[in-house]
Amino acid sequence: MPRACPERSRRVPDSRGWFGAYGGRYVAETLMPALYELEQSYKQARRDPAFSAQLARYAADYVGRPTPLYFARNLTQRLGGAKIYLKREDLCHTGAHKVNNTLGQALLAVRMKKSRLTAETGAGQHGVAAATMAALFGLKCEIFMGRLDVERQALNVLRMKLLGARVNPVESGSKTLKDALNEALRDWIATVRDTYYLIGTVAGPHPYPLIVRDFQSVIGREARRQVLRRERRLPDFLVACVNGGSNAIGLFYPFLKDAAVKMVGVEAAGKGLDGPAHAATLVAGSVGVLHGNRTYLLQDEFGQIRETHSIAAGLDYPGVGPEHSYLKDIGRVQYTAVTDEQALKAVALLAETEGIISALESAHAVAYAAALAPSLGSERVIIVNLSGRGDKDMQTIAAHAGLTLDGAEPAAERATAG
Amino acid sequence: MNRIEKTFAQLRRRREPALVPFIVAGDPTLEQTESLVLELEARGADLVELGVPFSDPAADGPANQRALERGLRAGASVDKILALVARLRSRSQIALVLFGYFNPVLRYGCARFCADAGRAGVDGLLIVDLPPEEAGELRRPARACGLDLIHLLAPTTPAARAARIVRMARGFLYYVSVAGVTGVRDKLPSELEPRVAALRRLTDLPIGVGFGISTPAQAAAVASFADAAVVGSAFSLLIERHGASAEALEAVGALAGQMKAAMRQARAGGPRQAQPPDDL
Numbered sequence: 001m002p003r004a005c006p007e008r009s010r011r012v013p014d015s016r017g018w019f020g021a022y023g024g025r026y027v028a029e030t031l032m033p034a035l036y037e038l039e040q041s042y043k044q045a046r047r048d049p050a051f052s053a054q055l056a057r058y059a060a061d062y063v064g065r066p067t068p069l070y071f072a073r074n075l076t077q078r079l080g081g082a083k084i085y086l087k088r089e090d091l092c093h094t095g096a097h098k099v100n101n102t103l104g105q106a107l108l109a110v111r112m113k114k115s116r117l118t119a120e121t122g123a124g125q126h127g128v129a130a131a132t133m134a135a136l137f138g139l140k141c142e143i144f145m146g147r148l149d150v151e152r153q154a155l156n157v158l159r160m161k162l163l164g165a166r167v168n169p170v171e172s173g174s175k176t177l178k179d180a181l182n183e184a185l186r187d188w189i190a191t192v193r194d195t196y197y198l199i200g201t202v203a204g205p206h207p208y209p210l211i212v213r214d215f216q217s218v219i220g221r222e223a224r225r226q227v228l229r230r231e232r233r234l235p236d237f238l239v240a241c242v243n244g245g246s247n248a249i250g251l252f253y254p255f256l257k258d259a260a261v262k263m264v265g266v267e268a269a270g271k272g273l274d275g276p277a278h279a280a281t282l283v284a285g286s287v288g289v290l291h292g293n294r295t296y297l298l299q300d301e302f303g304q305i306r307e308t309h310s311i312a313a314g315l316d317y318p319g320v321g322p323e324h325s326y327l328k329d330i331g332r333v334q335y336t337a338v339t340d341e342q343a344l345k346a347v348a349l350l351a352e353t354e355g356i357i358s359a360l361e362s363a364h365a366v367a368y369a370a371a372l373a374p375s376l377g378s379e380r381v382i383i384v385n386l387s388g389r390g391d392k393d394m395q396t397i398a399a400h401a402g403l404t405l406d407g408a409e410p411a412a413e414r415a416t417a418g
Numbered sequence: 419m420n421r422i423e424k425t426f427a428q429l430r431r432r433r434e435p436a437l438v439p440f441i442v443a444g445d446p447t448l449e450q451t452e453s454l455v456l457e458l459e460a461r462g463a464d465l466v467e468l469g470v471p472f473s474d475p476a477a478d479g480p481a482n483q484r485a486l487e488r489g490l491r492a493g494a495s496v497d498k499i500l501a502l503v504a505r506l507r508s509r510s511q512i513a514l515v516l517f518g519y520f521n522p523v524l525r526y527g528c529a530r531f532c533a534d535a536g537r538a539g540v541d542g543l544l545i546v547d548l549p550p551e552e553a554g555e556l557r558r559p560a561r562a563c564g565l566d567l568i569h570l571l572a573p574t575t576p577a578a579r580a581a582r583i584v585r586m587a588r589g590f591l592y593y594v595s596v597a598g599v600t601g602v603r604d605k606l607p608s609e610l611e612p613r614v615a616a617l618r619r620l621t622d623l624p625i626g627v628g629f630g631i632s633t634p635a636q637a638a639a640v641a642s643f644a645d646a647a648v649v650g651s652a653f654s655l656l657i658e659r660h661g662a663s664a665e666a667l668e669a670v671g672a673l674a675g676q677m678k679a680a681m682r683q684a685r686a687g688g689p690r691q692a693q694p695p696d697d698l
Contacts (some may be wrong), residue, residue, distance in 0.1 A: 016551065026520055026547045028477040030572035030597050033579065172483055178474060185476040190598035192574060288521045289547070290474060302495040303525030304473040 012326060017206020017293075020329060022322035025205040027185075027292045034192045039207045041112045046214070051107065055215075058103055062136070063093045065100075065218065069226035069383070074353040081373040082236065082380035086356070087223045087251060089387045096359065096388030097219060097247045098129040102198060104215030106133035109196035116140040116191065119198040120184040122149055122177030123313035123361075124156025125388060126200030131165035141165035142195075144183040146176040152313055155392055174307045177317045181291050201244025202321030205292030209321050216250025223383055224254050231381055237372065238263045240385035241364040242335065243279060243315040245324045247387035252333060262334070264372075265324060266364045268310030269337035277309035280337040281320040282328050295322040311340035311396060312360035314388075342367040344400060347390060359388035360396065421513035421541045422566050422589040425464050426624040426645065435641035435681045437462055438626055439674055440517060440650030441657065442469035442485040444494025448502050450662040451494075454670055459512045461671040462678030467544065467648065470499060470518030477519075477546045479601030485654035496526045500538040507539035515542035515568060515589075520556075529559040536563030542589045544568040550583055557586070566590075571617065573597050573607070581620055590624040590646065593617060595631070602651045603630035611643045634673075634680035641681035649677060 012019040025035055045051040059065040067088045076084050089097035102119075109117060117134050119141070121127030127143040134141030143160055147169045150157055160167050173179035188197040202212045220238075227235050238255060240248035242265035255261045270278035278284065285296040290305060298306040298318040310316045327333040338346075343360055346367035351357050358366055362385065369384045376382070390397070397403075419427070429436050439458050443451050455466050469482070471489035478486065503514060516535065523531050523545065535543070543565055548556060550569060560567045566589030571580055574597055584591065595610050596603065614625055627640045628648030640647040653670055660666030 024552050025549060026552055027549065028546055028572070028594075029549055029570040029583075030574050030594060032549050032551070033574045033576055172480075173473060173487075182474050182476040186479070186599045189477065190596075192597055289519075289524055290521060291476070292547075297521075299521070299525065301525070303522035304471075304490065305521075 012323065013206060013210055017210070019209070019323045019326035022293065022295050022325040023206055023209060024294050025292060026289045026294065027205050028189060030189050031192060035205055035207065037112075042108060042207055042211055045108055045111055051111065055104055055107055058107070059100070059218065063099050063103060064091060066222045066226070067091050069223055069230065071230070072354050075350065076373070078353050079370055079373040081378065082376035082382045083378070084369055084373055085227065085235070085381065085383045086386045087219060087383055089219060089247065089385060090356070090358065090362065090389035094125070094129045094132050095391060096125045096129070097216065097250060098126045098200060099132065100218055100250065101200065101212050101215045101246060102126070102129040102133045105196070105198045105211065106137050106139065108211075109139065109198070110137050112196060114139070114194060114196035116142065116195045117198045118142045118144070118184050118187045118191070118195050119200060120144045120177065120180040121200065122146070122180065122317065123392065124149065124153040124160065125314055125392070127165070127167070128156050128159045128163070130198050130200070131160040131163035134165060135163045142187060143167045144170050144180040144187065146170045146174070146180045148175045149177065149180070149313060153392065178305060185291070201246040202249045202323060203244045203291060203293055203295065203319055209293065209323055212246050213249045213253055213323065216246050217253045219247065219250035219385065220252060220254035223251060227381065227383060233381070234258050234261050235381040235383045236262060236376065237382040238385070239266065239365045239369045239372070239382060241266050241315065241361050241387065242282065242320065242324060243268065243317050243361070244319070245321040247385050249321060249323055251383070251385045252327070256332065263332065264368060265333050265335045266368045267335060267337040268312060268315035268364060269339040270309040270311070272339060273337060276306065278337065279308035279310045279316045279318065281318060282324060282335040283337045287325070290319050293322045295325045296320050296328070311343060311400070312364065314359070314361045315364065336368065338364040338367045344397065346370060347397060356386070357390035358386055359390045360393045362387045420564055420566065421511060422465065422515070425513045426590060429464060429645070430624075433685060435644070435685050436464040436624070436626070436646035437637065437674060437678045437681060438465045438467060438628070438646050438648040439463050439653050440467040440469060440648060441653050442471060442482070442489040442494070443499045443502060444471060444489035444492035445485045445654065445657050446488050446662050447492050448494060448498060450666070452502060452506055453667055455506055455512065456510055457667045457671040458674050459510055461674040463512065463674050465513040465515060465646070467515045467517040467650070468499065468503070470494070470496065470516055470522055472519040472522055475519060477599055479599040479651060481602060481651035481654045481658070482600045484658060496522050496531065500534050500540070503540055504538040513541045514539065515544055516540055517544045517546070520545050520548045523556065528556045532556070532559035532563040532565055536565055540565060542566035542568050544570070544592060546570065550586060568592055570594055573609070573613065577616070580617065584621045584623070587621070587623055590626050591617065591621065592648065593625055593627045593644070594629045595627050596629055598629065600629050600650055602632040602655070606630060606636055606639060614644050634676040637677040638680035638684035641684045647677070647681060
């Protein structure tokens with residue numbers, strides 16, 4: 001049976017937070033001491049068995065881990081090729097993998113005696129997961145969310161408010177996730193002594209990409225154990241959607257040393273890569289510095305950050321975690337992109353065949369796997385990270401299909417459909 | 419000796435504090451920025467910081483964010499800002515520092531940026547999201563081109579770190595008065611003066627204080643213990659109100675004049691002594 005090398009032996013990031021040519025700490029001087037404090041606190045926590053035990057206990061009893069690795073028999077039969085397994089992160093408490101990270105970081109915040117969490121959110125999944133932990137551990141919680149996202153994701157705004165968080169709509173810039181991140185950083189600069197900044201993905205300044213990777217790696221550790229038990233072998237492919245890239249790193253990281261396991265990160269091609277309406281940072285971007293780290297970005301010729309588009313609100317950040325930039329350059333992970341249309345079709349396909357309604361984000365990975373599976377033999381194994389569930393997307397999907405939320409098809413749509 | 423060094427040397431001989439206005443290049447037009455710099459100089463500014471617009475200014479408060487957005491809309495890219503500086507140099511020898519974020523510089527290319535900036539007549543660079551840890555790739559070409567890379571120190575900076583930063587600093591030190599973003603504030607923190615005094619014991623470089631200084635009284639208070647007061651958002655708000663008009667020039671010039679007068683007056687009393695705290 002193949003064995004993975006201990007994760008600790010990997011070289012990235014180095015002590016200064018670099019994954020090859022990516023990462024680093026590009027922040028205002030006011031925040032630099034806080035990053036060193038966080039790094040020290042995290043190093044100590046990581047070595048402390050009591051911290052690991054606490055994390056494991058909440059992961060099991062509160063989040064619902066381990067999540068199943070489900071063999072999607074019907075989907076596999078429909079496609080006629082490789083076996084498709086789904087890593088069911090959609091079954092986590094709060095509905096997505098985001099909670100793996102917010103649980104770990106909230107425990108760290110408590111350990112650091114911080115009384116307040118501040119976080120950005122795009123679709124609202126990270127905001128909900130952060131607000132949930134703040135409620136659980138009795139912390140104050142400040143969420144920054146772009147005005148456009150507040151309007152698009154009303155359900156999650158309501159959830160955060162019910163959980164006791166204050167939701168601050170952000171009016172600056174493009175009024176979406178990147179601007180929410182700017183505002184969360186501004187809040188942190190002003191409150192750094194008592195506030196823990198809880199970033200939602202494997203981006204930001206060192207040590208955040210490392211911390212978030214560690215907390216999300218539970219996905220891959222479980223999946224590796226589960227697939228070995230079930231199939232007595234490692235998978236041929238891992239497939240995950242990538243924007244910031246935390247669910248993908250979480251799945252990929254524990255398999256990186258398994259050279260035979262191929263990995264594919266699927267970005268949002270939006271309305272197509274030939275136009276500007278996409279968020280495929282690794283496929284179509286260039287290297288720059290944003291939000292504390294050096295990485296691939298979507299930017300114009302003058303270094304201004306571009307506006308992006310994806311039907312999945314959680315995939316429209318114009319950057320990506322620095323480790324993905326590194327994995328792309330060394331060729332360990334292949335990055336590709338899937339359009340809005342393909343993702344919508346994948347939601348329908350999975351719902352029909354397996355009775356599972358995927359988040360639009362995760363549907364990008366499903367779409368890629370559905371295209372890949374028929375080209376492989378039936379002895380091959382693909383694991384897809386089903387990073388979140390689709391409840392939050394019903395309004396978007398309904399609008400796209402010309403349906404209303406009460407289920408009635410508008411007359412005009414019916415006429416053209418006939 | 420570059421213009422920054424020369425300016426502070428002259429001011430020190432005259433026991434005069436420096437007024438350092440910050441305005442965003444291209445706010446609201448590049449032509450107006452040119453006029454504003456000349457007006458500021460005429461009204462007593464000693465060094466001008468020109469903001470380089472960036473789409474994601476995470477260290478700036480609302481007033482400067484809007485100013486940077488106006489600059490972006492006016493198309494104030496790095497090459498156009500350098501052309502503006504070159505034009506200014508035929509009419510003014512005031513010390514000029516470009517203040518901005520790293521990505522537009524990186525995109526232009528660090529070496530090419532420094533060469534072109536030096537040639538255009540820029541004297542210093544202040545990149546707010548480039549801490550000393552990451553500044554190597556810009557520091558080398560900046561030095562080669564005679565540009566001072568200005569470093570920031572913050573209220574959260576521990577003393578040992580401050581000592582390290584001071585050793586690599588050039589031009590002047592920029593002390594951030596409060597843990598926070600740029601913006602107008604009602605009052606300055608009470609620990610500001612002792613912190614600057616503590617910093618003074620580490621270096622002979624001039625010490626400027628910025629973030630939150632918006633009135634002549636605040637500028638005067640800073641002038642009593644620091645070498646320079648940096649004033650940004652207050653000017654951005656005036657420019658926002660008056661646009662590209664002649665009134666804008668007058669309003670900006672008048673505020674600069676009042677500030678410089680108040681600072682001179684405060685300094686006439688001489689610098690005060692204060693007890694340094696443990697942290698800077």
